Amino acid sequence: MTKPRVAIFDFACCEGCQLQIVNLEEEILDLIGAVDVVEWREAMSEQSHEYDIAIIEGSITRPEDEKRLQIIRSRAKLLIALGACATIGGVNKLKNNFDLKEVRQCVYGKDADMPHLNTAMTKAVDEVVQVDAYIHGCPIDRKEFGLVIRALLLGKKPPIPDYPVCVECKAKENVCRYEYGEICLGPIIRAGCGARCPSNGFRCFGCRGYVDNPNVEAAREVMDKYGLTVEDLKQKMVLFGSKQEHTL
């Protein structure tokens, strides 16, 4: 059996998620034992147009990126979105809250009108092409990366949770942030990170995106019970939840 060929591509992102793959340490040898990595700018100089699995990191922020992504999609049998930038648009979607002209001026000053600095509304990968599997988080969880890749190699459905962070948070026996009078996005955000933030004394700020069917209406009303407002909640959501399907 020939090993599946994997290519890793990055778009608009900090490359932190690729770094997580590099940081797999011993496991990276296992990964390379299981697949043939044929293109990976961060770790090797070769390039290839022949691959079975494309892993996409980053969000899509320019028209020319959309074209590049479509070409990758047409070559790959399987396309995986890697990290929050790719799965939900991530922090880059903050931009979508403002006028694009203003955004360019703010970032590039007097060069704002240069054609190569053109920018468009930020899109998650699945707003441009079909995505077969998602590896969520900012950054991704290394263990989960391994689980998803192995499941896909076996032709199985990747074990991505569709339940909220609270499940993992409770399993770790954390004191709920709401008991401290704080807002936590855990009840509407997809688990899989092991409730990383609440377990370290912070609220969940939503980097893994919403569960498939978040009860957003409840979130609005529940805020009342804590003497908080939906505006308080929206503020917490803006970092990762801007202009998503279920936006509050």
Place this chain on the structure above:
Amino acid sequence: MSAVKFTRKQFESFVSALIQSGRPVMAPQAKNGRYAFGPLAAAEEFRLDYDVTILPPKKYLLPQTETLLTYQVGGACSSVRDAEPMILLGVHPYDMVAINQMDELFRQDQYDKHYMDRRCRTTIIALDVVTPSENVFAASMGTATVKSGYDILLTVLPDGSILADAATDKGQELLDPAESTPAAEADLKARKTVWDKNEKALNKHVLECKPSYLPKLLENAYDHPVWEEKARLCYSCGSCNQVCPTCYCFDVQDQVSWDLKTGERKRCWDGCLLENFATVAGNHNFRKDRAARYRHRLYRKGKYVPGKIGGQIACVGCGRCITACTAKIANPVEVYNRLMEDTELG
């Protein structure tokens, strides 16, 4: 079997001896302003006065995640049985009742050797409640005190001394070497006052009927508006399941190694409130509706599980779900009382 009395100092020596016996001792300790069962390193860390722990001690008998077996992909498998002896110290009566119910459930039908291995190797030292928690309603459920299941029952008496009553040989063997005085008639009377007090005090929410009515009450309540009213605010976060001492549902998943040749089968806690709890092969979800899932939990506690364990109600009134629910809708007493108001008892 006999009862003895410890002074505080003697009790600390007793606990120290338990720790030195080599078996892990799991006991309630302070955690960020709340309490949690954890491995006890020193006797003084054990909080006799704890109100309730975030998770019940079931996490030691049915761990959040455990490996059931290892397998060759497409080949043989072998069961993993790794239960070690352990002491659970400071189990409150309502949690003890919950463990007794789990014992019955895991013994019947298909004997669950993973649970039962652990249970059989566990020594339980129960403890009458000293400080009622903000949401406890054990008194309404008849679980403010407990009469069976433990190896030793501890009661902090009004004078601050601690009564220890062995119920099994295992328990007696732990008490025998400890320095103590035999309990006198007056001490047993003093314990009775503690029990009487707890029968009243552990009742922050008052169930308007006897718990034994619940199965009947629920018979005619399937289409009651309360399910929809409450579930409207439900996040399907499963917190009410996770913290519940009588919830025992789990999910089983396979994890294959990188060579794709061997794997582990694990089970981890699941919860009937979660969106995909009832999703089966072919992606069919037979409990898709939030209200149906919300209703299911209260039917489990009040009707379905009792049907399997001789009518015992599978809510022990620990109040954990009330505290854990961020939407503040999980209180079983509120729901059952509401049904009492509206439902004709046939």
